[in-house]
Every structure is written in C-alpha cells, then in structure tokens.
Amino acid sequence: MAVFRETVPRDLQGKLMELNWTLVLLLVLLGLAGVGMLYSVGGGSWSPWALNHMIRLAVGLVAMVVIAMFPPRFWMGVSYPVYVVALLLLVLVEVMGVSINGAQRWVDLGPIRVQPSEIMKLAIVFALARYYHDLPTEKVTSISGLLPPMMLIGAPAVLILGQPDLGTTLLLAATGVAVIFMAGLSWWFILVVGGIGLFGIVGVGLYGLENILAEYQMDRVRAFTNPDFDPLGINYHPNQAVITLGSGGMTGKGFLEGTQSKLGYLPEMQTDYIFTALGEEFGFVGGISILAINALIMAQAVAIAVSCKSPFLRLLTIGITTTYASYVFINVGMVSRLLPVVGVPLPLISYGGTVVLAVLAGFGLILGAHIHRNAEPPRGAGLFG
C-alpha cells in the first residue's frame, strides 16, 4: 500500500507542486476562447478588446496562484472583516452612491468605482463558511443555528433589493442558501421552507404578478414570455440574440465570418452577448464545447470541495463554485432566451477586467483549498482568529 500523504505542504515549492494543474489548464482554455472571440468581435483585430483581455488573463492567473498560496487560517481571519466592509459599502451606496441607469449600485472610492453588491457575493460566502466552520456539528440542524446566517444573508439582501437590483438579490440569496444547504441543513426544514415557497408562488400567481412587480419589470416578463411583444424595443436584442445563435447551425459560419456579430445587431457584443458570437461562428459544436469546459471546471471544483477536511474550505469552495455556475447558467440561459434579460457576463470569455480578476481570484481560493485540503484549522477560534 502506497504511502498516503495526508500532510499540508508548508514551503512555496511544495505548495506549487500541489497546484491543481487540470483546473488551471481548463481556466486558461476558457480564457483563450475568450481572447479568440474578442479578436473576432473586434473585427479581426487585437484591439480594442482581445489584447487587453489577454493581459488581464495573465495578471489574473498570477494573482490566482498567489492567492492559492495563502493558508486557510488567513482567509478565516479576514472572513468577517471582509463581510463587514462589504456591508458598510452597501450602506455607503445607499447614502452617497452613484446612480447609473436609474439604479444606485456604484460607489466612488477615489480613483476606482466599486460595485459593493459584487463584493458582497464573495463576502457572503466567506462569512457563511466561517460561521459554519465554527458552529458545533449538533447545532447545524437547529433553528437557533440557522438564525445568524439568515441575518448574514438578509441584511445585504435588503440593501441590494433597495438599489433596486432584484437579480443580484436573488443570486446572493441563492448562493447563501446553497452554502447553508451544503453545511448540512436538515431535510425537514428544507421541506417546510420549500412548502412555504411553493405556497408563496401559488399565492403570487393568484394575486397577480402585475400587482407586485413594477411596470418596467412587468414589461420584461411580458417580453420574455412573448417574443412579439415590443419587437423593436425591449425584445429587439433578445430576439436578435436568438437569431445570432440559431443562424450558427451545427458547425457555425466560421471564425471571423459571423455576420450578426459584425454588423451591430447586438449591443455590447464583447460582454454579455459574447456567447452568441461564439455560437454564430462555431455553431452548436462550439457552444457545447464551452459548456463542457465549464462543466469540467465545476466538477473539478466540487471534487476539491469534497476532498477538503475543514468545513471552511469545503463551504468556501462550494460557495464560489455556485456563484460561478450561476454566472454561466444565467448568461447562456439569457442569450438563448431561456431566461429573461439579466446583465450577467460569461466568466473568462466576456470582456471586463473586474470579472476576469474576480473569477480568477475566486479560483485562486479554490486552488488554495486544494493545496490545503488536509489542513484542519481549529474551530471556534473567535471572530478574528
């Protein structure tokens, strides 16, 4: 029987040896697909997007590896402070935020403008992971043990909902619920909550959705359920997205040969709608390949989560994976008209520095979890221990 190493590498060399290269390779592959598509969407040119994207990828990958080196104790220590800072920023948005397109989501911090709701998506994972790491096993299934995480999720959820940003609120809640579920929430509780939820949905259905949602939200629902509703207005881009995708066929029109993407039928082709350009030029084969790479990345991340010994690393990994997965599902679902329009980028392929860096930082944490999977930091070590 081979010697089974169950130790945690301590020096830098040892840690680098333990890096999960499969995951790194998959991420690089996705990133390069992004560079290719941005080259194409940019009209067969490295500028304005492809080269920038490449540089950001390189920077992000380095940052990812650096983040992976940090021990779990460090991340546990910053968990609550990060959450508190994110929450304060959300309050700050409420007080002195910058309004863009009618929603107050940004806050100016000197040279940079941050979107605290995006920071909160990661912060909530940290806080919940830390909370459940410290919670005694027997209390995980109890009601009293459930109250603090409800509050951890509830406070930012209310603030973000007030911005207003229903999409991010739902995403945040879903991520939080996923972490709580993975922490070991008892099934009967899930059944009860599920039942109440179902009851609520039926109630809303009876009451009428139009009495709850704002008019602009109702229009989105109408647009989503009926492609012929306002075809040159609210439905123009969703319908064009479907044409772009659908016209690709099995193998696509060929690299740089996409007509829809080149002729400006979709706005911001380089960000939210990049997947349609890929579907147009590489067809069903290309689209399914991107989905497959993402599936492998997620499977790898879940495997890492399962291999971890400490609840903190497990839940951190699962939380980040859930967030990542929801980006992919929502983006592809939206551009293929399976979901209503939500402004969510396709990770590592869409153009946008913040997203690339945030996603790679997240995977840095997951890679770190893999390296430190055998670590067992003490539980109940106090708020900043």
Added chain:
Amino acid sequence: MRADRQEQDLKFTRRALIMSGLGGVAFTGLAGRLYALQVLENERYRLLSEDNQFNYYLLPPSRGRILDRFGVPIAENRDSYRALLVPEQAGDLEEALDRLAQYMPLSDYTRNRILRTARQQERFRAITIEDDLDWQTFSAINLNAPDLAGITPDVGEVRAYPYGAAFAHVVGYVQSPNDEDILNNPREAERLLRHPGFRIGKTGVESAREMDLRGSAGALKTEVNARGRVIRELPDQSEPPEAGQDVVMTLDADIQRFAHERLGQEAASAVVMDVNTGELIALVSTPSFDPNLFVGGISVRDYAALRENDHNPLFHKSIQGTYPPGSTFKAVVAAAALEHGLVDTSETIRCTGSTRLGPREFHCWRRQGHGSVNLHEAVKTSCDIFFYEMADRLGIDRLYDMAVRFGVGQEFDIGISGVRSGLMPNPAWLRGRYNEPWTTGHTYNVGIGQGAVSMSPLQLAVMTARVASGRAVEPTLYRNALARPAPYIGLSEDALNLVRNGLRSVVHEPGGTSFSLGGLGIEGVEMAGKTGTAQVYSITAEERAAGVRDQEDLPWRLRDHGLFMCYAPADRPKYACVVVVEHGGGSSAATRPARDILRRVVARDPSSRAGVFADISNSRRGGA
C-alpha cells in the same frame, strides 16, 4: 468522534452530488436549448440573419423612349441635376443650408421640409434638396463642393418632351402614381411604383404602352448593419434594371409640330394619314398644353387655368371631338349613288335654292340656287339640293351601309384610350333613342351630313383615305415595319374615280368651293378636297332682322364649325389631311390650314416631285 466525522463527510459528499445533479440538469437544459436553436431551427434563423445582413436597393429602370416614324425622340429621358443632403456629413444643418443658399435660392418651405425630414430619418440617408436644377446652379454646387460638406450633387433621370405641346394629347405625359394607380397595377410592381421619383404614364401613349415603356426594376444588393448603413455594395450579386422598350410611332414629328403651330390658338384639330396603310402621320389638337409641366406636378393654378379655358386645351379633339361632317359627307353619298347606279354623270338636277318635302322646305346653302347640276358639278359646288335627291333615291338603309363602309360611326382602336365612335343614324337608332319614326326629312339631312350624323376628325380622315385609296384603311399609331396597304373596300373604281374627280374640281376648277385656295402650291401636284360646315346655331328671323347676317356677328360659341378634308396627290393619292376648326364660322377657317399641312407632308415625301422645288416653309400662309 471519528464516526461522527465520517458521517459528516458522507453527508457533505451526498449533498455535493445533489448539487452536481442540479448543475447537470441545468447544463442539459442549456445544451438542449442550443441544439433546438442551432440545429433544429437553424434554417429559420439563418434566413432571418440573412434578412438582417442584406438589403436590396431598388434600381428604377430607364423608361423607354417614344420615337417618331424616323426615330426622332418625342418623349425621352433627360438627366436631372439635383442636390442631395447627407445630414451626417453636413454638421450643423442650418449652417449647411445657409452656405448652400449662396449658390441657389432656398425657400423657407424647402428648408423646413429638409429639416423635418432630417429629424425623421437616419442621419446617413440622403435627402433631396431640389430636383431638376439648372446647369449653372448645378455646376456652382459642384465647383464649391469643398465648401459644402454634406451636400452632394447627383444626377437622376426625368421624362422630357422636347416638342412640348405639339404631342401633348397623343403622347400624353407621366406623373407620380397615386394610390389608385398602385391598386390597378400588379402587386409586385408596388415597390417600384412607390419608389421616390418614379413616374407612370397617365394619358395617351405613355399610359397605353406603359407596360412596354416601363421596363423592370433591378436590385442592388448591399450589406447593411443594424442601423441600415450600407457597409458595402455587392454588384456581382445584384440584378441590373431592365430598361423599358422604345415605342415607335407612325407620327412624323416635323409634320406634327408644323400642324400644331399652323392651327395656332384655334380650338381645332388636324389629322394626317397615309391613305394606303392608315398610318397616322399627325394627330393634333389645339390649343394644347406643355406636358413637361405635368411631369414635376402641375400647380393648382396652372391646372385650373387649363380646365377653365373655353377652348378646352385638355380635350383631345382629334379623337374625342365629334362634329356633324356637313358637306364632307357628300363624298360618301355620291359614291353610294354611283355604286348603286342611281345616277349617271350626265343626269342633271335643277337647284332653285330650295325644295319642298311635304310641308317643310329644304334649302341649299346657296340661296339663289345652282341651276341645273350634274354629279360632278354638285360635288364641286356642294349643291345641297342634288344630295337631298341622291339621299332620297338611296334611302337610309343603303346610305347607312355605305357610310359604315367608309368608317362613319365606327370605333377605331388606335392604341390609345378615349377614341370616340361618333354616330351614323338609322331608323333603328332613332326609334331606340327618341322613339320616333324615320322620315324622308331625316334622310335629307343625313344626305348633306347634318342631322344626327357625327364624326371625329380621326373618322373624317379615315373616310377621306378610303375615298382616296379605295382601301379599307384602319388608322394606326404604332409603326410596324410589316405594314401593308389595306385591302380594297370593294367599290368600283369607276364610281370612286367620279367622286375623286369631283373632289379635285373643288380645288382646281373655277366654281369649286375651294378654288380660291389656288391648289396645293407645289407645281405639278394637284390636290382634292371637300369643305364642310357644321351648323351650331340657326340665326333666327328676329336676329336677321336685327342685323345679324354673318357668322362674324355671332358670339364665338355660336359660330359654325369649319371642316376641310383633302388628299394629295390627286392623281395618285398618298396623304389625307383633315382639319376641323371649332366655331371657325365656316369651312374657310379650315381649308387653308389643311392645305398648308398637306403641302408640308407632300413636300417632305422623298418620292414626291416636290423635293426639287423651293423651300416652302416660309410661304405658310401665303398660298399661291
């Protein structure tokens, strides 16, 4: 403790599997959706994307020309110089228009129209500032192009009628189609018809031959972006427009113009015809109007002036006007009487100026009478008494049959609309129309071309041609290289020659009603003719008592119509000419114009001996 730990690990793994399962379901859903869109429904979306990608710009066809018998253009397409404005390139529109105003006048109306259009459409679409600029303005804009950013000189096509009013009625004009025109055209033509600046034939040949003249539109395939901006043109995948066919007329532009000018401002019409083939050489109606005014859209005031003019310039008199043929009809009566053997050249009839029929008295135009006249004399002097007698001998039925053989009351399709058929009355008609029995009095009246007989100038020309050639010519307006002389009408040449001799004597023998004309005016060429007067109003006894003796004393509207039919050369007839002058006060108003036109036609014929004679264009009114 350790068991608890294992239990926890197992629970986490189990839940991780549940989460993965949910993820798997989501992925399967997305993959299925992509399969449905990209593989199953690919065809539909591929077409939609091509729709997005390409736009077809309509290329209007060049309209076919209308040519005279020698290929001279009567209707053609002229380059129209225009200035276009592309707002995107112009910067501030007000300023751009101010700059342009230095080189061409810009009314407030035009300025507002441009600014309004610019607000309504994409900024890269061109707006027509002004159509049909004169060359000076156009070159000024070209020359100052660097100073006029966003203003593009452009050349389009517009219909032009170089002969102006001369052909207005027969050739007609084109105008922008209205909703009714679009409805009356095939569906597939709608895009072309709605194309800005496209025009269709509204009247005359332009309307009758619209389908030949129009041609078919082409399409320029262009790749466009989402806003409709043309990215590039794809000429090799485009379809060029197919120009319309030229239509060749039998008309002679020179004769038509001459006839138009010769009739001047009279309310008159002239028809010139080849007596053997029926080809129409001229078809003129005056006063006329300039069809070029209609192409760009005639002003309400100009149109109202045309409508209200009592000389009816919009009315095509040569095919739509019908008049009692008067004495010109006597040629038919004479031919019928001879053909039926009811008279011979030696028989004379005594004319005392009137004849009694029951209680009614019928007069000769010559109150003092002609004395004893034979057929030749009767035709020459247009003796009414002689023809009352001929008509009576023939009876209305034989008279009617003969008139029909000469085209009276017959509808001729010359390929334009509006041809009127006039009327040749008979007992059946009178009973149906007025429920009156036919009497000899009616026959008398028909015998001198009065009563209910009515003919258009076109029919008079047909009648003249048939008398002259003995052929059953049908009038035609479109040149046909295979045109042959018409078959003979089936009357004996002897009878016809007697009539023709009579007609010749009208002009060439002393005592002939048109002897004062002095002939055709071309040495060696004789003509034949017959005058006619269509009474409009009878001068009453009271008026006569009050001093109204002459047509000159009557208001214009009440004066008699003057008619003259003629042909030449008298010995080998080739050309027939008919002139009708409305309210001319008598036949003399028509004889000189008709003779002058006929002379011009004969002089132009290369086979006529006239070619060697002096230029006759200056002796228009002089006669000989």
